Amino acid sequence: MSWLADLLNKIEGRKTTDWTFIEKLPDPGLDIAEHAIEPDECYIEIFVESLRLKQARRLATAFHGVVYSFARLSQEAAEDAEMAAVSKPARLAELDSGNLNRVITVSSQLMGAVPWRGGKLGLELGLFSVKKGNLLSPLIDYVTRVSAQGGISFIGQVKPFLPLITEGMDLIAGQTADTIIEVAIDTDMSLSESCLCAIVAVPKGGVDASKLTLDPHDRKLLLDGKPLEEGYCVFSIRRSDKKADYGAIPEIKASFAVLRSAIASNDSAQTENALAAFRRTVVISSDLITADKNRLITKAIAMREAALGSGPMAVGRDAGANIGIIPGELTELDLYDEAGGRTINGESRGPW
Template sequence: MGWLGDLWKTVRGAEAEDLIFAPNLPMKGLDASKPIVRDSCYVELVVESLRLERARVFATKFHGIVYSFVKLSRQGEESAVVAAVSKPPKLAELDPNSIGKVITVHKSMMGAVPWRGGDLGLELGLFSVKAGNVLTPVVDYVSRVSQIAGVSFVGAIKPFVPLITEGMDLIAGQSRDTALEVGIDTTIKLERPGAFAIIAAKKGSIDVARLSIDPADNKLLVAGEPLKAAYCVFSIRAVDRKADYGDIPELKASYAAFRAAILKGVEADAKETLAVFRRTAIFSPDLITADARQLVAAAEELMRDAFGGGAISDTGQVRGVPDTLAGLPLYQ
């Protein structure tokens, strides 16, 4: 952590403006009453809305990009990191008339990742980048790398993290063509879901108690009126299901090998691949323990069906064996 904090003065210019960080804002559709319990849910990071201000210095078309770097604790393991850069369509090729408008993006920067307890380290930055031949290709490249890496699978993201951070180094290094609208480098003691705001304003200049989030479009309000400053509203959510579990790369491949062994009809091979699948699921950084065990139980049931009751048809296909991992009954 610390990359964004170190760059603050470089990108912002001579006198860095103070920032206001407003936690625990009420937001429609976000239930902050349910505690986030270790290894019983997944957490997500979503950018809800934003307002650009510093881009006025460009007087030409520009892109808005969002950078996030999340560090999650792991008991007995190296911390997990999820890095992402996003250039949502609404933030591409903006013109000067777009400055000052509130843009609702509802962009996921971190998909459902298991919560193992501890603290959540967060770097989050909203940048305006001048459009042109110098930086636009870099912005597009970093965005594509982030898209390929994804935002939901810890193991798949890890190899791409250096590319993402190095790309942001290149972008932020062009101080004449890059403006950091708002940014934060902090550690959050995550006990409940919540909505947060980062505001480009001097501390004490806004009464945080008078801030609210518009239920219609998630724009930030102060005393009921739209806030006239650069800001970013984001939420950290808790969900009890990982909807994309069927796409966890290593687990998907392990299930494919197990299924192939069942189709082959050799019980010893099926047992061996089932053991690999079991280990892969139980130690997956992308599943909470209860979900991992449920997937293993479903695979073991397939094993019993295949070799306990002669379930292989004349065509060599096993009845009731899902084609893909997503077909295993994790959630009823």
Template sequence: MGWLTRLSERIAGKPTTDWTFVERLPDPGLGVAGNPIEPDACYIEIFVESLRLKQARRLATAFHGVVYSFVRLSQDGTEDAEMAAVSKPARLAELDSANLDRVITVSSQMMGALPWRGGTLGLELGLFSVKRGNLLSPLIDYVTRVSAQAGISFIGQVKPFLPLITEGMDLIAGQTQDSVIEVALDTDMALMESRLCAIVAVRKGQIDTSQLTLDPNDRKLLLNGRPLEEGYCVFSIRRSDKKADFGAIPEVKAAFAALKATIASNDEAQARSALAAFRRTVVISSDLISLDKTRLIEKATALYGAALGSGPIPAGRGGALVDLGATELADLDLYDEASSEGPARNDPRGAGPW
């Protein structure tokens, strides 16, 4: 039982399992659901798609909408990875009682692309309405800034921030006169494919979930083709074949910067050592799948060979020759066509000149 379930039982007087959870909604043509999710072959992302607030009418006329998520992912040979995020989408920041009937489409990313290693996905997801005022508004701003600083895409980076995020949310939600839980979910999921899901603020069995669909235009939740007049949160768990922000993985970025510096110094021995260190850093990275580790090592090795050896000079984005003085990790163009060919693509330990 996670933090959100304990909080729900203390404040709302019922566990998260009392709300209706729809694990699979029909995809209305968004191209989100139904894509296979295989261990170490892809990344997964989590988005909140749309929201409807209802319990906020118990608060003052002005309030914030806040989304909290906590994700636990299995890792190879080590402890599970944990990610937490707090989002105060702009369209949820300045609401009042006149807006309670609005469905708000946010498409807010709560977890960036992280490798799927198999096992189960532990997920806590909560939607809160919080009274706007001198006490809680600055606290919400603080927690969302901490969440943004922690990041939602890098496993190692977020760990030191986890206590600050959960403790901040505990302080916010603990103000029971000024905050309410709209809906909450605390569950473990086995993933075989991407999906669209919903948490609905009605007790299980009170609605026929087989009649729930999504409006393809604004992703509002429909019951028998008509807008559902209950509080809810629609979210998606998506497959991604790419980690677009690979160039910002902190430890890999630092190792590449060190490699680039030794190449620029024209010290082949130091450069070779830095290349080996870069390779080790990539191999043990928790933020990349094996295929991308192999690609990244090959790209760095090609750059090393072009600068200090006899290999072909690598081209950057758009076909221009790479300027070694300006090359950053992200400039390695990880997902070009050439990187999908060649031997030993699934084992990063087989790459490199040593």
């Protein structure tokens, strides 16, 4: 049994509802869907786009909207990567019954850019309404903080936090009188392209999926062109060609700091050892696709050569000056600067 199925049974006290899952909604001009997803050629991200709450009226009080997600992805020569997150978007905080008839557009990121290695995406996603109160509100805040600390994009960093996230959700789900599941999905998906999906709070077959579309302005779900009067959650699985937060990958960031310190010491042997260690760290990283690994290593080598004088130098600068302009942080390597150069205050500063 999956984590989410177990949680649903605790909340509902009966067999899990088989809600309607639409795996591919037509893209109404958002340029999200139908971008090819190819193994080791891109990253994937998961966003909640919009949702409508309905069951929360049973709480008859103020409540929180909570989104839980768990994704399992294949990895090269390693066990599957697991990414979990609990989110309480600002627009889902401390709602009341007056909000139940309106669609909430959140476009909240549940999983950051993670390399796609092929195979299947195991996905659990659930939308919960949780009664506001002295016990549950602080618990929700705690679980969302743990989730944020674990990160939604770094495979190695989130792993130690997975038990805390699931245990927190177990505690929330255990309050069966104060927690309601709105919609949920537990499925394996074969990805060939980015897509817009929806979970609708009606039993499978209870709605004609071919008549469902998205409003291009607020991403609400429409049935025959009119707002759907059921609870639902619209989410997207997106292709990304870049990992914008590459500079924060913990082990690579730490290795880069050692390399920078070695270059600054002007010790060739120490620098070569640090560069070799940096290369190994990048090569074995689970958080980057191969093309980005190669690009990052190339830029690190260029930085070493420029700073220590074995590569091109800016005119009029000595080796000491070049050492002074090496990037202070990994992100300053400008991984996605295809021209290979960097600029400080409008002045060209070397090949990285």
